[in-house]
Amino acid sequence: MINKLIENIKKTNAPIVVGLDPMLNYIPEQVKKKAFEEFGETLEGAGEAIWQFNKAIVDATCDLIPAVKPQIAMYEQFGIPGLVAYKRTVDYCHEKGLVVIADVKRGDIGSTSAAYATAHLGKVSVGSQKLAGFDADFATVNPYLGTDGIKPFVDVCKEEKKGIFILVKTSNPSSGEFQDRLIDGKPLYEQVAEKVASWGEDAMGDGYSYVGAVVGATYPEMGKQLRKVMPKTFILVPGYGAQGGKGADLVHFFNKDGLGAIVNSSRGIIAAYKQEQYAKFGEANFADASRAAVIAMKEDIAQALQAL
Amino acid sequence: MINKLIENIKKTNAPIVVGLDPMLNYIPEQVKKKAFEEFGETLEGAGEAIWQFNKAIVDATCDLIPAVKPQIAMYEQFGIPGLVAYKRTVDYCHEKGLVVIADVKRGDIGSTSAAYATAHLGKVSVGSQKLAGFDADFATVNPYLGTDGIKPFVDVCKEEKKGIFILVKTSNPSSGEFQDRLIDGKPLYEQVAEKVASWGEDAMGDGYSYVGAVVGATYPEMGKQLRKVMPKTFILVPGYGAQGGKGADLVHFFNKDGLGAIVNSSRGIIAAYKQEQYAKFGEANFADASRAAVIAMKEDIAQALQAL
Numbered sequence: 001m002i003n004k005l006i007e008n009i010k011k012t013n014a015p016i017v018v019g020l021d022p023m024l025n026y027i028p029e030q031v032k033k034k035a036f037e038e039f040g041e042t043l044e045g046a047g048e049a050i051w052q053f054n055k056a057i058v059d060a061t062c063d064l065i066p067a068v069k070p071q072i073a074m075y076e077q078f079g080i081p082g083l084v085a086y087k088r089t090v091d092y093c094h095e096k097g098l099v100v101i102a103d104v105k106r107g108d109i110g111s112t113s114a115a116y117a118t119a120h121l122g123k124v125s126v127g128s129q130k131l132a133g134f135d136a137d138f139a140t141v142n143p144y145l146g147t148d149g150i151k152p153f154v155d156v157c158k159e160e161k162k163g164i165f166i167l168v169k170t171s172n173p174s175s176g177e178f179q180d181r182l183i184d185g186k187p188l189y190e191q192v193a194e195k196v197a198s199w200g201e202d203a204m205g206d207g208y209s210y211v212g213a214v215v216g217a218t219y220p221e222m223g224k225q226l227r228k229v230m231p232k233t234f235i236l237v238p239g240y241g242a243q244g245g246k247g248a249d250l251v252h253f254f255n256k257d258g259l260g261a262i263v264n265s266s267r268g269i270i271a272a273y274k275q276e277q278y279a280k281f282g283e284a285n286f287a288d289a290s291r292a293a294v295i296a297m298k299e300d301i302a303q304a305l306q307a308l
Numbered sequence: 309m310i311n312k313l314i315e316n317i318k319k320t321n322a323p324i325v326v327g328l329d330p331m332l333n334y335i336p337e338q339v340k341k342k343a344f345e346e347f348g349e350t351l352e353g354a355g356e357a358i359w360q361f362n363k364a365i366v367d368a369t370c371d372l373i374p375a376v377k378p379q380i381a382m383y384e385q386f387g388i389p390g391l392v393a394y395k396r397t398v399d400y401c402h403e404k405g406l407v408v409i410a411d412v413k414r415g416d417i418g419s420t421s422a423a424y425a426t427a428h429l430g431k432v433s434v435g436s437q438k439l440a441g442f443d444a445d446f447a448t449v450n451p452y453l454g455t456d457g458i459k460p461f462v463d464v465c466k467e468e469k470k471g472i473f474i475l476v477k478t479s480n481p482s483s484g485e486f487q488d489r490l491i492d493g494k495p496l497y498e499q500v501a502e503k504v505a506s507w508g509e510d511a512m513g514d515g516y517s518y519v520g521a522v523v524g525a526t527y528p529e530m531g532k533q534l535r536k537v538m539p540k541t542f543i544l545v546p547g548y549g550a551q552g553g554k555g556a557d558l559v560h561f562f563n564k565d566g567l568g569a570i571v572n573s574s575r576g577i578i579a580a581y582k583q584e585q586y587a588k589f590g591e592a593n594f595a596d597a598s599r600a601a602v603i604a605m606k607e608d609i610a611q612a613l614q615a616l
Contacts (some may be wrong), residue, residue, distance in 0.1 A: 073424045
């Protein structure tokens with residue numbers, strides 16, 4: 001799947017991913033109104049609104065982008081109907097040829113980690129059947145529990161030709177509380193990065209491993225260092241746009257081949273119509289505003305990558 | 309909810325929690341057969357088998373125990389129908405007066421962490437309605453992302469009078485890879501424990517905080533030290549039984565008041581009928597075997613606590 005991701009990036013000439021993290025207050029009134037008329041002000045109504053919102057944005061942007069990253073928490077908060085909307089979104093993105101990165105940040109041990117890996121990337125045995133639960137292409141994983149938590153994911157990835165991105169240095173302001181603390185003279189995030197590189201060694205696609213890393217756009221200097229520590233690791237970079245990361249900050253996350261990183265923007269794309277510069281589209285044309293924001297993001301990053 | 313947990317512990321005289329982590333291979337053939345006859349060898353069939361299995365165990369043990377801990381990964385692997393079985397289990401345990409600890413190990417940042425907290429402990433706004441997604445009483449949370457990841461959970465806990473258990477030292481063999489590394493002369497798990505104690509200070513129930521910690525039974529010496537670092541923190545202790553922890557190892561996780569910890573057993577209880585000592589019950593009476601295993605666990609821990 002890392003090969004498919006790279007193929008999609010080359011085809012669209014865009015190392016970007018659209019974060020499908022729908023908050024209800026991002027969704028235009030007319031979409032919510034229609035969903036609530038049909039299903040009431042219920043979890044089902046919220047799920048329907050989310051699904052219709054996502055579908056419109058995917059339709060308007062899928063020819064420009066290689067991948068999407070739904071943040072499952074935004075669906076999980078609406079219980080079962082929210083997760084039904086999540087699953088419909090994953091399946092629809094697959095129909096459109098997009099790679100789906102499930103931002104689930106799961107992490108546990110042994111058979112429990114294996115169950116999460118099965119849930120999001122693999123297939124579960126039921127009697128004589130092998131059935132997929134959520135069936136994304138990549139999942140994000142938390143490293144705090146060590147190799148016992150990661151290994152079951154890597155095993156499923158090998159079997160299913162899928163991939164993971166392991167949290168190394170997250171984009172949030174307090175990520176340093178534990179991640180930046182020095183251990184034997186090196187910050188914890190670098191210790192984790194070394195492990196990520198080693199976990200990825202026997203899980204190689206053509207040029208990059210399918211064990212990737214998450215490093216926030218908001219920490220470009222650390223990105224530069226981590227690029228060196230994990231040369232064959234694809235880096236998923238959140239924090240661009242709304243969280244403050246800019247195109248110029250991103251150049252060091254990439255290798256000389258123009259690959260090695262994929263930059264996520266969520267709010268900046270899916271709620272673009274709420275920004276001053278895209279207000280002209282109006283609420284009714286929210287998906288066209290998202291398309292314009294994708295084009296602007298592609299240009300910003302392409303320009304930054306000229307410095308490579 | 310920490311007060312309710314303590315009340316339940318006192319009422320049952322049992323600081324234990326039954327881990328409802330149903331693997332399909334724990335479930336007796338007759339239960340699976342019936343579910344597959346009705347729903348086929350499908351995710352729905354698996355969900356039905358899990359639900360019937362859980363219900364029988366809850367019915368057979370609920371008068372003896374204060375709380376249950378469903379491990380959501382075991383349900384998530386069966387996709388939406390698995391999560392429907394999870395939700396039915398949570399609701400049924402509430403009907404029976406049990407405290408429900410959702411073992412979800414979620415952790416993200418800002419609005420995403422808030423969404424997870426809402427999903428599992430809170431209520432989400434849909435139009436003019438406030439609706440619960442999964443509605444457990446406690447959730448387990450991963451600390452790797454720092455205060456930004458924890459604060460939204462604490463906020464929801466305050467509003468809903470619920471609680472969390474933050475991973476400090478996990479029970480698995482490789483938990484030391486990162487958690488035991490020394491930072492300023494103290495292991496990472498202790499640094500996390502200090503934060504847990506401080507996060508919990510303004511979130512106090514009557515005697516204990518509703519910000520708790522997870523410390524594995526498999527590391528009793530660390531439990532002893534962590535008990536001191538977090539005197540008002542309730543500790544959820546996994547790893548008893550199948551993972552190797554014994555009653556005698558547990559005494560240091562408790563305070564002199566006989567409180568301060570709650571010990572989880574999953575496989576050892578729910579798959580008791582597969583153990584030699586409970587084989588006499590037979591597959592048909594698997595729930596009675598679970599009841600006998602609960603009674604034995606209570607005795608083992610009561611005996612250990614006499615040393616307090």
